[in-house]
Amino acid sequence: MLRSIFIILAFLPGLAFAADPLTRAEVENFVKASEKLEELSGKYPELEEEFDNYDMDDAMKMMDQMFASDGSFQMFSVVMKKVSDHPKAKGDVMRIVKSNGFKSTDHFAKVGDRIMAAEMASEMSKDDLEQMRMLAQMPESQLNMIPGPMRAMAQIAPKIAAVVESVPASDKKLVKELKPFDSFQN
Numbered sequence: 001m002l003r004s005i006f007i008i009l010a011f012l013p014g015l016a017f018a019a020d021p022l023t024r025a026e027v028e029n030f031v032k033a034s035e036k037l038e039e040l041s042g043k044y045p046e047l048e049e050e051f052d053n054y055d056m057d058d059a060m061k062m063m064d065q066m067f068a069s070d071g072s073f074q075m076f077s078v079v080m081k082k083v084s085d086h087p088k089a090k091g092d093v094m095r096i097v098k099s100n101g102f103k104s105t106d107h108f109a110k111v112g113d114r115i116m117a118a119e120m121a122s123e124m125s126k127d128d129l130e131q132m133r134m135l136a137q138m139p140e141s142q143l144n145m146i147p148g149p150m151r152a153m154a155q156i157a158p159k160i161a162a163v164v165e166s167v168p169a170s171d172k173k174l175v176k177e178l179k180p181f182d183s184f185q186n
Contacts, residue, residue: 021170022118024178025101026111031180033100033108037083037093038184044089047082063156073163076112080105114167118175120160121167132161 041048066075084090084105093105102108136158146154 022174027178027180029101030111033096036096067159071162073113073117077109080109117163118167118171121164122172122176124164129161132157
């Protein structure tokens with residue numbers, strides 16, 4: 001009996017992170033909601049200022065927060081938490097998110113995290129991944145020779161590589177086809 005429990009526990013982490021593939025509707029709804037949320041920056045300029053006024057140290061701290069303790073990518077989750085906590089904006093944010101097919105801001109953010117991870121994975125070459133893996137093997141003495149902000153980037157590179165390698169092929173294919181972030185680059 002104890003052996004059976006250990007076998008089940010050994011497979012639980014993999015099951016916990018298994019997710020249904022992203023759907024076309026999720027990606028399209030994410031883009032629509034994001035465009036509407038972007039319009040809120042005019043109504044709540046203090047939100048945009050909060051994200052625009054980062055110095056390099058703040059940016060590195062925020063980059064470190066982009067990864068949950070289990071190693072999963074959570075960039076949109078971190079941002080949506082800040083936006084959702086804004087006393088004036090949270091009602092507008094919730095209305096936009098729900099009107100675009102999401103159950104909550106957390107649901108919206110998790111879909112965004114998956115889309116962003118798939119975007120990174122579809123853009124990253126095998127050489128990029130190999131360089132990230134090499135950084136993970138770099139001795140601490142060599143890491144200490146790298147200037148601060150670059151060192152922080154080198155330290156999170158293995159986390160990025162792990163996220164990128166875990167993205168399902170179907171998510172990469174869909175994101176590559178739909179190019180959800182193209183509308184934000186204009």
